[in-house]
Amino acid sequence: MRKRMGIVSVRDFKKVAHPHYIINIFLASVFLITRWLKPVCTLLYPSSGCELDYRESEILTFLVVVIMFRTRKHGATSLVPYVSAVCTYTKLANIILFFYHDPRLGILYMVLCLVQLVMLPEPLHQGEDNVIYFSKNDLEEELERDKRIVWLVTFYAPWNPSSVNFAPTFADLSVKYTLENFKFGKIDVGRYPDVAEKFRISMSSFTKQLPTVILFKNGKEVNRRPVFDSYGKPIKFFFNEENILSVFDLNNVYEECKSNPLKKVRKKDLNLKPDHDKAE
Numbered sequence: 001m002r003k004r005m006g007i008v009s010v011r012d013f014k015k016v017a018h019p020h021y022i023i024n025i026f027l028a029s030v031f032l033i034t035r036w037l038k039p040v041c042t043l044l045y046p047s048s049g050c051e052l053d054y055r056e057s058e059i060l061t062f063l064v065v066v067i068m069f070r071t072r073k074h075g076a077t078s079l080v081p082y083v084s085a086v087c088t089y090t091k092l093a094n095i096i097l098f099f100y101h102d103p104r105l106g107i108l109y110m111v112l113c114l115v116q117l118v119m120l121p122e123p124l125h126q127g128e129d130n131v132i133y134f135s136k137n138d139l140e141e142e143l144e145r146d147k148r149i150v151w152l153v154t155f156y157a158p159w160n161p162s163s164v165n166f167a168p169t170f171a172d173l174s175v176k177y178t179l180e181n182f183k184f185g186k187i188d189v190g191r192y193p194d195v196a197e198k199f200r201i202s203m204s205s206f207t208k209q210l211p212t213v214i215l216f217k218n219g220k221e222v223n224r225r226p227v228f229d230s231y232g233k234p235i236k237f238f239f240n241e242e243n244i245l246s247v248f249d250l251n252n253v254y255e256e257c258k259s260n261p262l263k264k265v266r267k268k269d270l271n272l273k274p275d276h277d278k279a280e
Contacts (some may be wrong), residue, residue, distance in 0.1 A: 025083070035056075081164045158190055160207075213239070213244065
């Protein structure tokens with residue numbers, strides 16, 4: 001993990017100490033806690049006792065492989081997204097394990113996870129940024145309000161590991177490139193699924209469309225990632241700074257916006273209009 005993520009700082013540990021991550025880690029550990037802790041294990045799993053059976057060991061082994069593969073693929077570069085990704089995959093495995101023993105336990109566990117997601121969502125990026133966070137109708141209103149402004153907008157969900165991993169990169173880009181007429185925005189489509197539907201973004205558990213980044217010019221979409229292949233399937237895109245700069249041509253967009261600043265509209269004094277002679 002040290003090699004993959006670099007040196008873990010005290011600041012990273014402080015972020016993980018947020019209640020969201022503490023509860024998330026606890027929920028990810030619930031199955032093993034209830035499976036090994038006496039007398040809880042004998043009450044919940046009377047037929048199998050307090051030891052993992054072959055099927056459970058198989059599922060947990062597969063979980064470890066998935067975590068190693070997916071976190072490497074998504075490129076977690078700090079402790080917080082790494083913890084979020086591990087907890088997400090572990091909770092999915094827990095759902096399967098609880099259902100394996102008793103569907104009622106599986107349903108109860110899913111309800112607890114949903115309550116945690118709604119009541120204690122993942123905290124927003126705590127570093128410096130120039131990102132505007134939109135609610136349900138704000139984005140379209142803003143696009144129509146002043147079409148001279150270029151917008152780069154991320155559509156994300158707090159439960160999606162790729163969205164979490166991309167947040168610091170998008171924040172850094174917003175600091176470097178924001179101008180009066182070039183702005184960065186984000187909208188939580190997990191909270192506003194109608195927005196996801198309007199912009200053709202899938203919200204399924206196995207979606208490959210989160211995050212989705214769209215560039216708007218003159219109030220219209222001109223570029224997005226990920227895009228779709230000829231079969232309508234999203235093409236995998238790695239959301240790192242180099243790819244974003246290249247695909248969206250951010251340096252040229254920035255220079256174009258910088259060389260064409262917004263002109264201030266001067267207030268006109270209507271009283272200065274010439275008085276026409278009154279009709280005789």
